[in-house]
Amino acid sequence: MLNANSLRIGLLALFTSTAVTADILFSENFEDGDSAGWNTSGNVAVSGTQSIGNYSLRLKQTASGAHSVNATGYSDVQITMRLAATGLEGSDRCYAEYSLDAGTSWTQMLELADGQDDATFYSASANPAGADDNSNLQVRFRGTGNLLGDYCWGDEVMVTATLGGLTPAPEIELSGSGNFGSVNVGDSDQRQFIISNSGNANLVLGALSSATAPFSVQADNCSGQTLAGAGSCSISVVFSPTSTGYAGDSLSLSNNDADENPLTLALTGTGTEPGTVVDNYDPLSGSGAVVRNELSYAALTGAPANGSLVQMGAFALPAEAAQPVHQFEGSLQLHNESTSGAFDEIKDTFRYTGSGDTTRKHLPEFDYQFVQTGTHLVPVERGTLANSHPEWEYILQPGRVWNENGDNGFSRAAIPFALHQKNANCMHNGVMSLLFKNDGSVSNVAYQISSETCLYFKFDMWGTLAASYTPQVINNADTVKADYQTEVAARLPTKPVAALAQDFPGIDPSQFGSAAETDPAHMTLFGVTYQGVNYVGGCATRAGDYPYCDWLTVPSYSTAKTVFAGTAMMRLEKLYAGASQQMIGDWVADCGATGTWGDVTFEHASDMATGNYGSAGYMTDEGRTHTNDLFLPEDHASKISYSCSYYDRKVAPGTQWVYHTSDTYVLGTAMNAFLKAQAGSNADIFSDVIVNDLWKPLGVSPTAQVSRRTYDAVAQPFAGWGLVFQRDDVAKIANFLNVADGQINGVAMLDNAMFDAAMQRNSADRGPIPLADYHYNNGFWAHEISGDLNCSNPLWVPFMSGYGGISVLLLPNGLSYYYFSDNDTYLWMKAAQEAHKLSPLCQ
Template sequence: MHGQSMHGQSMHGHLSVSDFEKASPTFELFDNGAFQPPHDARPAFCTFEGVLTVDETMMSTDPETLTVPSAFGKDLRLFPAFEIGFLSTDGELIPANQDLTARPGASYWEVIVQPGKVWSENGDGDWSRGSFPFALVSRIDGNTHNGVATFVYRENAISSLRYQIVQQTAPLSLPDKFLASGALKARYRAAPLGNRDELITEFRKFEKMRLRTRPWSDLAELTGSAKIHDFDSDILPEKLVADALLVGETLYVKSAATPAGELPYAGRQRFGVWSITKTAALGVAILRIAQQFDREIFTKRVSDFVAEARAFPGWVDVTFGDAYTMAAGLGYGSDDPQNGAMEPYDGVYLDWYSAQSWSAKMNHMFRNTNLYSWGPGKVVRYRDEEMFFLALGLDAYVKQQLGPDEDIWSYLTREVYNPLEIQVLPTSRTVEQDLKTGVPYMGYGMYPTLEDLAKIAKLYLNEGEWNGNQLLPRDIVRELLAGKEPRGYRTYWSKFPYYYRTFWYAAHQWRGELTYVPCMSGYGGSVVALLPNGVVALRIANSIDATDDVVKMQSFLDVEL
């Protein structure tokens, strides 16, 4: 079976055992189904347990030549080397590490590996097969290149890993979007993993707590196709990565298309969602701290916890609440308060963005930011720097409360994500030369699944309550939800005319009345909307420009089920 890819490439239908050792030196696509168990798959002949190691390998890309082949001294064309333990149980392939990982080398990328499958097929002899989804990520950028890898194996032998990268979210530092394919020379050291029982127990526990995921056709049958036919129809298909609706406790996925068919393991794929991180991570973190420790956290000065800020006028008086709602009174743009919420994303910002250590980022933002005439707490100016400043302050706060070994991301994971039945949620951090764990950016850089985003949105819609536990302050969360009155600060932007506490507010006619709908929004056109009827609308997109099809929100918000 052969088809034609959207990129003009011949697309193959099946990987034979012999194909694993003869990858083409040029880009080639297989149908994504070749990387997953077929309908007639049989159990694997043997378990897979041990350490999988791959070396850096040049990728075959489409386009063949990248406009910029390297960034920050690293090669964009190299698939990263990695070493990860895996074990199989009941047909599932569980990685021991689901965080960003890579062995030192020349590649720009790191990899996030997610659980996959093991099975066997007729015609493979005594070989079993395994596959897993992955995302290439960078600690500097916040996008993902999503793909899948597969291999055949015996008791103590493994083939090369065949892989293909078939989708991505929007790049910022890199001018090119690209697909990739190839074979990775693999080494397999079969041996029991020391934490195998814990890995299996944790995997099974969180798998049981996953949301029900159903195809779009099920929702059409349940509600009538006319009600959902036009959902998210404004955005051009080539800019869409995935979209879905959470209705009740069920996630209905409308689309997760790629040039090689539906995105493999779509429910387990992680996406770079850029500034959605502000609401889904940083906003949740400060609200959890308010609930658990201190309702007055919003009025405290961040500089009381980040001593380095005390020497810089403007920064010294910024409160946690000012930074939380992007109203610090600092920036690089116009001193006209009606000039709009968006700050310039040019040289000064990019220098800060490119700084890799927490101290370099901190020193740059303290020394290169202007003080606006209106001061803090008056006007919104959308800046990642404020979010990073807030992250530094919250990290110092939880260390003060819980000890020097605490970390804001581990705190957030333990206190909120795990109770939400999210096992792991990776994030990018600053890069520190002394091998210390970096500080999470928290203005961008988290890598959730669609289900992770749906659960976090549902927590907000539940007014901070989950399974009978009040994780976030009910009264504060309630005022963030959809309503007839605008809240926060004017943005002078038609798409989202108001901004408040990490949420953008869309002005939408809901059942004949103007309603302000809270949205988490990320670069590229990714949006998570908390609709007035309790439905969550989700879109992952990769648009580089804010074109009309991305700016229009009507079809995305008009879900009156």
């Protein structure tokens, strides 16, 4: 402990000399007028009353202020701090301290008492041995005064160090992924792990543990090896499923890396049935005697014209549809998309279009491949399809093919599609219709959009376009057909919501999708999953019911914060214990290892409790700045720069809920970087952890296996928005969380403790509080509804919520209720009360 004023001159020289020969890890003189990045407690302010320069950190009575410093990769760490005091009496003290264990224990550098409280700045430095290569280093100013006039003044903190020069030590590194994805029963797939030593001492490897079937170690070139610096070895593992379903295992490799022994190699895979194709899939038995007043043969083969809106039923498969006589396989191309078609604006909050012609009023260029399996027409590419159009991207869905007697020997096809707003999440659903023959003859293509899930931009778009059909052999046609038939067969059984009254007498189906809670004019679709059945409703448009509701595409918006960001974090925690407590700043360079993100964990970000914000008012920060600087930029660098830097530190992480989509973007970036470090540079947080580990084994559609990403080489998935679903996807994901308890084939896929907390089963960990009677935990919302159901005990119900009017309710009786609307309403209590009649919710 040092407290001599005579140290000041010598330490001033130290301040200037060390900066020349060493790197500055942290420097703070408070001249910017704030204490951003400092974890403060008590009465703390940046003041100019006593200072070296213009400002210092003022601590009144028992206040404190601490800051984290990451010294990973550095040696010869030197800490310098300056401290002054005023008004001390008796046992009052002011301290300057450092910690080597993230604040668990502290070492004093300076202690000022009565007699040293004349506003003179004292200085001290320390060169603690335990600070080298230490990510848990902290510095702190602290006071213990007991009167109003007791003040401590901290200023001119500097931490310097030399890059490298560490005590020789091995550092084990792993690249390669053990995520095999889906493999057909009877087949095998191989993955290779590379073990390397990035340290400066020999890495001594022990024996690799044994694998459990259906995994096996094919080649082990690492056990018993000693790797010098930069040396490497390989391990090959094979996955050979003998039955369908998810399988998981892990290998461990003992070694002499002090902080990663043993090294864990996670293995996951799903056995699937080999694809088989039914040639005459879903045959039709109608006579072809269809009475058609709209989209007739004459209308489709005449000169392209805009015409007028038709009823969406004109695109539907009619009751008397006959088996098609032609087979579609090849590419369909539309012409004159940018100059043809009609557009009628319904709502345009942001004034996108105006009265003149704009690209938003027209379809993007269309040139895509399809294959026909029986009476179904399947796009070769599914999910959001990137293109050069400035506003819209297609999502193409499987349609139908049939014959009508009035079509002069042509077969008729209908293709459901959606326009997905580029770089955003609005969804505008439509259908195309055309006539074709095997020889490449094709009619014009009629198209119409009459509905959407979009709060701020609503329109009708329709017309006919000239087209070209190029018959050609699609190389993977059999795979596309087999996958499609498997996808349809794996859907949950459906019934109309009205069937709830027959299946469960006494239930009022009108309370689900209730007009009293959500205006039907703004409802896209809704449903109830209960006892293995998906009871479905909705699908209304401004021109009648949407004819292919199974394929209707809806956006996620912030439900992605639950099913992507929150679920991925809990999956990472299951695979790599401690992942949720990783520091954001250690994995996102733009956020920095120190400053406002140096002490924010993955879980803090998932809880919307980073401590960094502008206003703590409910949803105040989630405004136009996000629109301009987070949502509109198309590159990762712009999005992450804004997300990391825009908000200042206000409180300690974990103490205040403030909703920021930008925080979820940061979390997605951090988790992606963490996963790459564990599983190799080709690993991807969405493709591997969500799609391969969860969505594919659950049978989630190819449409939902695509995430919005940045339009650059990084291709960073958004994590907080940008997913799309079909209603079967929503039902399966809800059942996975609410009925299967986060398990697939009896295997827990998510960390049990974190999942229990998210589902509100742990009264000691309900998460931060956004509003009275609400919690937010690991990406899941929860609402206390015991009063609405007359329950005697508290009843916290987890749910998901998305912008514009999206809710997915996970009730503890195993019923899930979902709806996708766009009238900015989020009510669901009538549904919960009706579900209470099926099986009591009170606990």
